[in-house]
Amino acid sequence: MRLTEIAHGVHQLSVNVENILFEGLWEMPKGVSINSYVVKGDEVALIDGVCGWDGVPESLFELLDQLNVPIKSIKYVVLNHLEPDHAGFLDAFKQIHSDFEVICTAKGAELLTAFYDAHLKVRIVKDDDMLNLGGGKVLSFKEIPHVHWPDAMVSFESQTGVLFSCDAFGSFGIMEKSAFDDDYTDAEIEAYEKETIRYYSNIIGAFSPFVPKAVNQINRLAVRMIAPGHGLIWRKRKDKIVADYLDYACYQKGIARPEITLLWGSMYNNTGAAVQVAIETLEASGITYHVHQVPETPWGELLTSVWTSSALILAMPTYEYKMFPPMAAALEEIGKKKAHGRKVFRMGSYGWSGGAQKELDEIHDRLRLNWSFLPPHEFKGKPLETDFEIIRERVLELIESLKSENSKK
Numbered sequence: 157m158r159l160t161e162i163a164h165g166v167h168q169l170s171v172n173v174e175n176i177l178f179e180g181l182w183e184m185p186k187g188v189s190i191n192s193y194v195v196k197g198d199e200v201a202l203i204d205g206v207c208g209w210d211g212v213p214e215s216l217f218e219l220l221d222q223l224n225v226p227i228k229s230i231k232y233v234v235l236n237h238l239e240p241d242h243a244g245f246l247d248a249f250k251q252i253h254s255d256f257e258v259i260c261t262a263k264g265a266e267l268l269t270a271f272y273d274a275h276l277k278v279r280i281v282k283d284d285d286m287l288n289l290g291g292g293k294v295l296s297f298k299e300i301p302h303v304h305w306p307d308a309m310v311s312f313e314s315q316t317g318v319l320f321s322c323d324a325f326g327s328f329g330i331m332e333k334s335a336f337d338d339d340y341t342d343a344e345i346e347a348y349e350k351e352t353i354r355y356y357s358n359i360i361g362a363f364s365p366f367v368p369k370a371v372n373q374i375n376r377l378a379v380r381m382i383a384p385g386h387g388l389i390w391r392k393r394k395d396k397i398v399a400d401y402l403d404y405a406c407y408q409k410g411i412a413r414p415e416i417t418l419l420w421g422s423m424y425n426n427t428g429a430a431v432q433v434a435i436e437t438l439e440a441s442g443i444t445y446h447v448h449q450v451p452e453t454p455w456g457e458l459l460t461s462v463w464t465s466s467a468l469i470l471a472m473p474t475y476e477y478k479m480f481p482p483m484a485a486a487l488e489e490i491g492k493k494k495a496h497g498r499k500v501f502r503m504g505s506y507g508w509s510g511g512a513q514k515e516l517d518e519i520h521d522r523l524r525l526n527w528s529f530l531p532p533h534e535f536k537g538k539p540l541e542t543d544f545e546i547i548r549e550r551v552l553e554l555i556e557s558l559k560s561e562n563s564k565k
């Protein structure tokens with residue numbers, strides 16, 4: 157738990173969470189911080205809460221206590237979106253305190269009654285509505301729907317220039333030293349970016365077309381720092397995180413980095429032997445590449461690599477006339493995040509018949525992935541030297557196409 161005064165009269169209350177799956181699904185090898193904020197004018201507003209996945213908000217209450225903010229002094233609870241990691245404290249909160257108003261969007265009000273057993277006083281806000289807390293502190297609001305929930309909005313405090321950005325511009329990964337980006341070196345922030353991309357690709361990526369719209373909204377505000385619901389507060393690099401998010405949104409269409417992700421699965425190491433040749437070819441070329449085996453690698457890790465990669469190598473055998481099942485499951489998830497426009501080479505072993513390619517074509521067409529494929533290479537049983545030769549050629553062709561595309565930029 158950490159308490160930080162981030163601007164005059166504005167405090168961050170942050171709790172670290174580890175060893176859980178985010179949204180019950182996404183692995184977080186470096187954990188996550190959940191951030192709440194208190195704005196003190198003549199009246200006090202709590203912006204988003206902190207709640208464990210078990211719905212217990214004791215950490216939030218303890219931090220408010222350390223801040224000498226009695227729960228009963230909180231006049232407004234601003235909920236930038238209603239996801240339970242930020243709003244799940246409400247049921248316990250209202251047992252202690254009943255005289256407060258919830259501030260949220262119209263969609264948020266609908267979700268409030270759906271998710272929480274709450275009969276609360278609600279003020280619905282829309283773009284540019286204001287909430288004057290007195291003492292010079294004024295909050296205003298802008299809707300950023302689908303980044304990443306439909307009810308999402310940002311709150312902006314005009315005296316301090318703090319943008320409370322909801323889950324937008326957030327990251328996974330716990331950073332212990334400080335709440336602010338400017339207390340970290342460029343090398344530390346570069347390493348942290350993997351957790352930002354993991355967060356983006358896992359929970360925001362599917363809604364990428366809404367990200368530029370959200371950025372247009374916040375560009376109208378005189379923002380001095382971006383304070384998200386997860387991860388670091390951005391001061392020195394606030395323009396960079398916004399530019400990075402715009403880049404990540406573009407990556408959905410396939411205009412990503414000159415990187416290749418090799419996803420593979422194998423039953424008896426026949427496809428695995430071909431994968432080794434592909435890895436040797438990638439390594440010798442000097443291109444940036446990522447290798448993940450299924451089903452061993454969690455989906456969130458695959459997606460983090462796929463998101464920044466302009467090309468994919470898919471290696472899997474046929475299994476019972478279909479694709480090796482864990483690869484099919486991984487491709488379904490990649491497809492649902494709409495990772496479009498990749499260049500793809502597929503290879504793999506078969507025994508008594510093929511079938512993996514047919515299922516790949518079906519998944520590709522159904523999810524409208526718009527991938528461009530090199531000719532696939534399949535081999536019966538174990539791969540021979542002639543197969544290895546073809547695989548080397550195709551992998552080199554893929555690498556060359558990325559290099560020439562990148563040189564045009």
Ligand code: FEO
Nearest residue numbers: 239241242323385
């Ligand atoms: Fe951090 Fe969308 O909840």
